[in-house]
Amino acid sequence: MKAVVSPSASASTTGSNCCPSKSKIEKVLETQSIILDGPERIHCSALTKEIIGDTFNKYWTLYDDFTTLYDLLRRGLRMSNNGRCLGYRPSEGSKYVWLSYKEVLKRSLNFGRGLRHLGLKKKDFVGIYCKNRVEWVLAEQGLFPFSMTSVPLFDTLGPKAVNFEISQAEISLVVVEDDKKVRHVLDPKPECLKIIIHIENISEETSKSAETMGAKLYKFEEVEKYGEKYEKKYPEQRPGPDDIAILNYTSGTGGNPKGVVIEHKNFVAAISSNLITFSQSRRGLNPSDVIISFLPLAHSYEKLVENCALVTGSSIGFFRGDVQKLMDDIKYLRPTVFPCVPRLLNRVYDRVISRASKSVVRRCFLNAAIKSKSREVRKGKLRRNSIWDVLVFRKVQNALGGRVHTVISGGAPASLDILEFFKCALGCSVLEGYGQTETCATGSITHPKEVNAGHVGAPSVCCQIKLIDVPEMGYLSEQDQGEICMRGPHVVKRYLKSPEEFEDVVDDEDWIHTGDVGKWLPNGVLKIIDRKNNFFKLSQGEFVAPERIETVYAMCHYVSQIFVYGLSTESYLVGIVVPNIEAFRNSHPGQGLEDICRDPNVKPVILENLTITGKDNSLLSFEQVKDIHLCPTPFSDELGLITPTFKLKRSEMKKYFHKEIED
Incomplete structure (x- = not known):
């Protein structure tokens, strides 16, 4: 696997001898990926050859004692010396209660043996349908020692979607959280479903309904007791790297979700690769770290981060299930690593800006603080002991517990202003990653010491990336632009019962075609610039990619959510906008979204302000919305308008707002 340095990157390193010598990190950041020999211009991490060598695209792990997800807890136990593993808050106002690695290992094994006692066997699929909590991890970790497969179900899914996934995967047993979710899986009960394990108590009415429909009910702790009682009867049946670890359904922006078959070796490669990225920082990820868990564990991104934590002996603290009270959980947990999505970062940023706007003095101080610390950030200096930290940013730092050294943003693009603000305010690394369910949420990720924003970093160590032509949109690979394709040991090999759909996205050479359009920057990092599959033509013949426009408009302070659409019979775009209530706190004190939307x-x-934001981000005239409709109801998955990971379901949005679009 011979490699050459990107010509564009190489040119930037051959300056005059009179230039001052560059630091080691500057040299790393200016050449973050290399191009392999051949016409396809395949990029890989500058670290790939050194770390993986010639075994690329085969089985790969970073540690000899980590070959399957069975090893997560066992390695974490050794690394942490039986330190804190999983934490929860029993009630409001209470501190976190912690389970050690030994306790988690013992309880998960008991749960797995309890499932064997109930009749489950090797290779069976087990559904997990609840919010992030201790029992979620106990259930999944209890499956791996007996070579069973975890099937995470988004906790926000309604009966229809849950029924589809349980039926397609032929799941006979589901772990659910509460009475409401038991009723969901019984509405109607899939024929294959025989056993429901509930974590919390359920009503007598629900219990009778389950019995009538032929489903047996067991309490979670009851199953653990079975496992403890019959410990010697059910020996472990450890999985191999090629066994199925997780059946992860996509969040489904259109049509039914697809069951992505993830083998142990896929996730092991993804975890190993991301741990190498973390190790490029001063600290890496280690047993002293604490991670807040609130993003859905049914999403591969959150699963990846938490598995990285377990294998390094870090601690995971769960939120209490209410996002509105997340900041209270964070205050008690005081995490060091903060995995999140741009939507949450926007919310914190908007709150800071809104409060500063109430006073001219506060606003001036905030602007001066950001300007001063931005200069430091661009020089690679991250700290929280400056005068600006004391005067301005300490409240933001304390709101997140005061110990965050790494923010990880994924799931959607984040704006440049937001990323730079958090580097300044928290004095910490802010990583932005790119990946898909089919790649175990791994594709590219920014370097922990990256000083520039607006891209998603170099290819992850286990990943090769190439760009292919999208001629209908004017993107050509010879110009370092095109559809992003990825391959490596982290890429899955099939969808469950959907071979034709899988062949549509993965070709004969194992390249997964993402549908995202990217661009290589001179230092070998990837920038997402468009979306291939979602574009339409206006009446004047211009093609429009709405997702890119929505990403730009999402930077507008006055916008919480936006959907952009255009009819082929019209020459302009329209937008459905949910206003950002924080932006109107001062002008509309005490008023809700309905009042704000009614104000002419x-x-x-x-x-x-949308137009200004568009111009500032180089939107062309025909890409700007010319009219908008204000919507007082946030787009939600309950309305069927977004996925559990907050992506718009475009076909459903079009149907729901067809009157507003046509008017």
């Missing part, structure tokens, strides 16, 4: 003065303000 609000619409022109938002439209004007």
Whole structure:
């Protein structure tokens, strides 16, 4: 696997001898990927050859004692010396209660043996349908010692989606959280479902309904007791790297979700690769770290982060299940690593800006603080002991517990302003990653010491990336632009019962075609610039990619959510906008979204600021919305408008707002 340095990157390193010598990190950041020999211009991490060598695209792990997900807890136990593993808050106002690695290992084994006692066997699929909590991890970790497969079900899914996934995977047993979710899986009960394990108590009415429908009910702790009682009867049946670890359903932006078959070796490669990225920082990930768990564990991104924590002996603290009270959980947990999505970062940022706007003095101080610390950030200096930290940013730091050294943003693009703000405010690394369920949430990730924003970093160590032509949109690989394709040991080999759909996205050479359009920057990092599959033509013949426009408009302070659409019979775009209530706190004190949307003065303000944001981010005239409709109801998965990971279901949005679009 011979490699050459990217010509564009190489050129940047051959300056005059009179230039001052560059630091080691500057040299690393200016050449973050290399191009392999051949016409396809395949990029891989500058670390790939050194770390993986010639075994690329085969089985790969970073540690000899980590070959399957069975090893997560066992290695974590050794690394942490039986330290804190999983934490939860029993009630509001209470501190975190912790289970050690030994306790988690023992309880998960008991749960797995309890399932064997109930009749489950090797290779059986087990559904997990609840919010992030201790029992979620106990259930999944209890499956791996007996070579069973975890099937995470998004806790926000309604009966229809849950029924589809249980039926397609032929799941006979589901672990659910509460009475409401038991009723969901019984509405109607899939024929294959025989056993429901509930974590919390359920009503007598629900219990009778389950019995009538032929489903047996067991309490979670009851199953653990079975396992403890019959410990010697059910020896472990450890999985191999090629066995199925997880059946992870996609969040489904259109049509039914697809069951992504993830083998142990896929996730092991993804975890190993990301741990190498973390190790490029001063600290890496280690047993002293604490991670807050609130993003859905049914999403491969959150699963990846938490598995990285377990294998390094770090601690995971769960939120209490209410996102509105997340900041209270964070205050008690005081995490060091903060995995999140841009939507949450936007919310914190908006709150800071809103409070500063109430006073001219506060606003001036905030602007001066950001300007001063931005200069330091661009020089690679991250700290929280400056005068600006004391005067301005300490409240933001304390709101997140005061110990965060790494923020990880994924699931959607984050704006440049937001990323730079958090580097300044928290004085910490802010990583932005890119991946898909089919790649175990791994593809590329920014370097922990990266000083520039606006890209998603170099290829992960286990990943090769190439760009292919999208001629209908004017993107050509010879110009370092095109559809992003990835391959490596982290890429899955099939969908469950959907071979034709899998062949549509993965070719004969194992390249997964993502549908995202990217661009290589001179230092070998990847920038997402468009979306291939979602574009339409306006009446004047211009093609429009709405997702890119929505990403730009999401930077507008006045916008919480936006959907952009255009009819082929019209020459302009329209937008459905949910206003950002924080932006109107001062002008509309005490008013809700309905009042704000009814105010005739609000619409022109938002439209004007959308136009300004569009111009600042190089949107062309025909890409700017010319009219908007204000919506007082946030887009939600309950309405069927977004996925559990907050992505718009475009076909459903079009149907739901067809009157507003046509008017």
